[in-house]
Amino acid sequence: MTLLYFAWVREKVGISQESVTPPDTVRNVDELITWLSSRSAKHADAFSDRKLVKIAVDQVHANARADIQGAKEVAFFPPVTGG
Amino acid sequence: MSGNGHSVRVQDAAFDPGAEINAFLARNPNSGGVASFIGQMRDFRGSDRTEKIAAMTLEHYPGMAEKQFDELIADASQRWTLDDALIVHRYGTMHPGDPIVLVVTASAHRANALAACEFLIDWLKTKAPFWKKESSGSDAAWVEAQDGDDARAQRWQQT
Numbered sequence: 001m002t003l004l005y006f007a008w009v010r011e012k013v014g015i016s017q018e019s020v021t022p023p024d025t026v027r028n029v030d031e032l033i034t035w036l037s038s039r040s041a042k043h044a045d046a047f048s049d050r051k052l053v054k055i056a057v058d059q060v061h062a063n064a065r066a067d068i069q070g071a072k073e074v075a076f077f078p079p080v081t082g083g
Numbered sequence: 084m085s086g087n088g089h090s091v092r093v094q095d096a097a098f099d100p101g102a103e104i105n106a107f108l109a110r111n112p113n114s115g116g117v118a119s120f121i122g123q124m125r126d127f128r129g130s131d132r133t134e135k136i137a138a139m140t141l142e143h144y145p146g147m148a149e150k151q152f153d154e155l156i157a158d159a160s161q162r163w164t165l166d167d168a169l170i171v172h173r174y175g176t177m178h179p180g181d182p183i184v185l186v187v188t189a190s191a192h193r194a195n196a197l198a199a200c201e202f203l204i205d206w207l208k209t210k211a212p213f214w215k216k217e218s219s220g221s222d223a224a225w226v227e228a229q230d231g232d233d234a235r236a237q238r239w240q241q242t
Contacts, residue, residue: 007214
């Protein structure tokens with residue numbers, strides 16, 4: 001699964017994207033965030049306040065309860081500021 | 084990306100809103116009402132007009148940005164009969180006075196065109212995956228999303 005990071009989330013994690021294979025026990029975005037945070041201090045820092053990080057699964061806005069099994073791409077970013 | 088009577092462009096290059104609107108009008112000679120919105124970069128930060136910004140960089144999520152715009156236009160088309168719609172949104176570096184976003188809508192009469200145009204910009208502000216970073220001489224900072232944007236978008240929820 002490809003993970004994408006944007007804006008200050010990208011700056012904190014230190015990379016704009018990565019490929020990961022989470023264990024089968026990771027079924028939704030919330031569990032994915034917990035797993036990522038446990039593996040790296042930078043991820044933990046980026047996700048330290050989960051309310052500040054928005055999510056898209058396969059390019060569709062989603063919330064932390066979203067199922068990620070079979071997802072190809074999960075993106076993490078701050079609230080958008082376009083327009 | 085276009086189809087079903089609408090166009091969406093996400094681009095690094097600057098655009099000329101007047102030229103875009105004229106081209107849109109030429110494509111829609113039979114639409115009695117055409118409405119437009121232009122968002123342009125200001126040269127000050129927030130509401131404090133004394134804090135100047137020199138440049139802004141917009142980061143975006145390619146693929147999702149176009150998808151979101153297509154979806155918003157599809158939503159607008161469900162609510163109001165539209166003959167055509169156009170969204171152009173820049174990414175990359177821009178300077179004060181540069182247009183950032185253009186929304187244009189066409190319908191038989193003004194009510195649908197105006198309402199759809201406002202709906203599109205209100206929703207675009209909360210859903211389109213772009214992030215602004217403003218820089219003045221010495222520092223650069225990510226712009227924070229405004230609660231007001233969510234409130235404006237919520238107004239369009241149908242009861």
